[in-house]
Amino acid sequence: MNVDLFDFDLPNERIALRPAAPRDTARMLVVDGAGLHDRVVSDLPDQLRAGDLLVFNDTRVIPAQLEGMRGQARIGATLHKREGPRRWRAFVRNAKRLRDGDAIDFGHGVAATANARGEDGSWALDFHGDEPVELLLERAGQMPLPPYIAGKRATDARDQDDYQTMFAREAGAVAAPTAALHFTPDLLAALAAAGVEHATLTLHVGAGTFLPVKAEDTDDHRMHAEWGRIDAATADRLNAVRARGGRVIAVGTTSLRLIESAAHEDGTIQAFEGDTSIFITPGYRFRGIDGLMTNFHLPRSTLFMLVSALMGLERMQTAYAHAIANDYRFYSYGDASLLLP
Known part of the structure; x- marks a missing residue:
């Protein structure tokens, strides 16, 4: 499909x-x-x-935004996917100043x-080193606010709480599953009193969620992979x-995408990890x-395409x-939208 179909003007x-x-x-x-x-x-x-049952993503956002130096060159890095115990894939700002094998000093004893x-x-x-990478990030990293917020104001102490959901437990995301930011213990209690259940899964949201679709046709866009898990229970x-x-209502596009990844043609959902x-x-x-x-999404984004698939583009x-x-x-x-096809 032509990506222009999913464009709109947003003040x-x-x-x-x-x-x-x-x-x-x-x-x-x-x-x-x-x-x-x-x-x-x-x-x-x-x-x-x-x-009905609401499904939440229990991933926890890590301080995945790093600023460092390669010699005299300033380098910015946003981690987006773990590839090993000490290896993370990252989008890098000023990447033209990097060569394979270059060391980046992020300060605070982190390189x-x-x-x-x-x-x-x-x-x-x-x-580098033997300390768990999570501890290194706590020392040197910042909360990775989306660029449309970070471009307008600096990250501050409020974001440490504001950008985590009440379900955040499994560390590994570099973006929050933002639909769940609207939930409070009081709201969850009111839902339970109304007979609405809830469950959790884990999808570690990557920074690729912020990337615009640059292709002219959706067939030419490649999604970044993200790791997720739904246990058998x-x-x-x-x-x-x-x-x-009852109805299974996904809270957030991250929960929806993982459920759909685990669902068979007949609609049954299997345990999933990968x-x-x-x-x-x-x-x-x-x-x-x-x-x-879900929240309201960017023009020309994969997430606006997703909600259009669910409810119809028009x-x-x-x-x-x-x-x-x-x-x-x-x-x-x-704000939020509740989409019930």
């Missing part, structure tokens, strides 16, 4: 630089067979049915050697919910999910035009 002031406080006071646009409905996230228990430049321009960084729960007539690079565009037949809660164009006209806040710290 700069619609990009949220801070999340709503409290988190569940964010607005929520419900898109279903009856049309568009303006709600807030705390209304979610009234929008779902007893027996790495750049090796194996990829076709996409990324580098493998092999971290969770897969069994999801299958049981659907077998008794990489996924699933790319969902209109024409895709969804097998494992019955709905999606309907999502209408929904996004409504959101823009009615002052909804966009992107990672913005």
Whole structure:
């Protein structure tokens, strides 16, 4: 499909630089067979049915943004995928100043050697020493806010909490599964009281989620692989919910993509552990999910293509035009949509 079909104009002031406080006071646009409905996230228990199940991603964002020096050259690195105990694949700023085997000093006793430049321009960084890389990143790294936020303000102490979900447990993501940022313990309790269950899976979100689609046709775009896991007990729960007539609602496109990666043609979900690079565009037949809660996405992005596949391109164009006209806040710290095909 032509990527231009997924373009739209977004006023700069619609990009949220801070999340709503409290988190569940964010607005929520419900898109279903009856049309568009303006709600807030705390209304979610009234929008779902007893027996439905929400699926959250329990990945935890690591301080994956690094600034260092290669000699006199300043080098920036954003880690995006672990390739070994001490090796991370990274997108590098000022990469033209790097050669294979160059050492980068990130300060605070943290250094790495750049090796194996990829076709996409990324580098493998092999971290020096014996300390776990996670400890090195805690010393030298920063929270990797999306470029559309980081380009407007500096990362600060508030982001250490704001950019983690209440489910964050498994360290390894370099971007938050942002739909789950809207949830609070009180909202989860209200959902439980309404008979709505929840489960978790793990998908370590990579920095590739921020990359624009540069190809003119979706067939020519290559997704970056991300590691995920659904254990057997969770897969069994999801299958049981659907077998008794409940709906599996993915919270976030990361949860959705992993469920769809684990789903068979007949809709049953199997245990899964490994990489996924699933790319969902209109024409895709969804097998494992019955709905999606997600934020509002970038023009020409793989995520806007995904929601258009779920709900139809024309309907999502209408929904996004409504959101823009009615002052909804966009992107990672913005408002939510609940999509029920």
